[in-house]
Amino acid sequence: MYRTGLAYVFRVPEDEELISYLTNFARRKGVKVGVINGIGALKSCTLGFYDPKKESYEYIKIDEEVELTNLSGNISIKEGDPFVHVHAIVGKRDGTTYSGHLFEARVFVAEVVVLELVEGPELVREKVGGLWLWRPVEQLR
Numbered sequence: 321m322y323r324t325g326l327a328y329v330f331r332v333p334e335d336e337e338l339i340s341y342l343t344n345f346a347r348r349k350g351v352k353v354g355v356i357n358g359i360g361a362l363k364s365c366t367l368g369f370y371d372p373k374k375e376s377y378e379y380i381k382i383d384e385e386v387e388l389t390n391l392s393g394n395i396s397i398k399e400g401d402p403f404v405h406v407h408a409i410v411g412k413r414d415g416t417t418y419s420g421h422l423f424e425a426r427v428f429v430a431e432v433v434v435l436e437l438v439e440g441p442e443l444v445r446e447k448v449g450g451l452w453l454w455r456p457v458e459q460l461r
Contacts, residue, residue, distance in 0.1 A: 322353065325436030332430040338362070338391075339404055339424055345434065346395050346402035353437040356406055358391035360430035365410060367420035375450030380418055385428060386410035389417070395434070396443035398452055403445055 328349065332341050342356065363385055368377035393406030408422040445452040 322437035322440035325351075325354075325438035328432075328434040328436070330432055330434075332360075332427050332432060334427055334429065335363075336427045337424055338427050338430060339406070339422065341427070342395075342404045342406070342432070342434075343402055346404065349434075349436075351395050351402060351434060351436050352397055353440065353443050354395040355435045355437065356391065356393045356395065356404065356432065357435075358388065358430055358432035360388040360391075360432075361428040362386050362388050362410060362430075363426040363428050365408070365425035366423040367408065367410070367418055368423050369420050370451065372449070377421065377423075377450075379423070380420060382410065382412075382418060384412070386412055386418075388425075388430060391422070391430070391432070393422075394443075396445055396454060398445040403452070 332338060364383050367380040370377050389411050390409040391406055395402055395404055406422045409417055409419040411417045443454050446455055
């Protein structure tokens with residue numbers, strides 16, 4: 321069980337790479353477990369779809385401005401450092417949408433909420449096949 325800690329509400333500066341920015345933010349603020357939510361617009365991005373047979377991601381590179389209609393995910397610990405794991409839904413000008421694991425994104429504007437979770441076990445990721453997954457809860461107690 322966790323209690324809610326601080327809620328950080330901020331705008332990511334234009335031209336920042338979103339995943340790096342959020343990772344550095346978590347590192348600076350000492351957020352080890354948290355929930356991320358956001359909206360905005362991106363200049364470009366790379367999404368991924370995991371193929372369990374190949375144990376690797378297929379990448380979807382979008383080299384145009386898109387609306388960031390949903391950004392959601394979490395922060396946990398991977399190899400001793402904060403790890404931002406987010407998925408995104410992005411919309412093109414014609415209304416078509418793409419979604420998946422967000423690997424990178426160049427920000428036009430992004431409004432983000434990070435809700436820190438405290439007083440619970442550290443969520444640590446371990447490599448399982450081609451993915452970095454949370455250790456099962458029973459191993460955390």
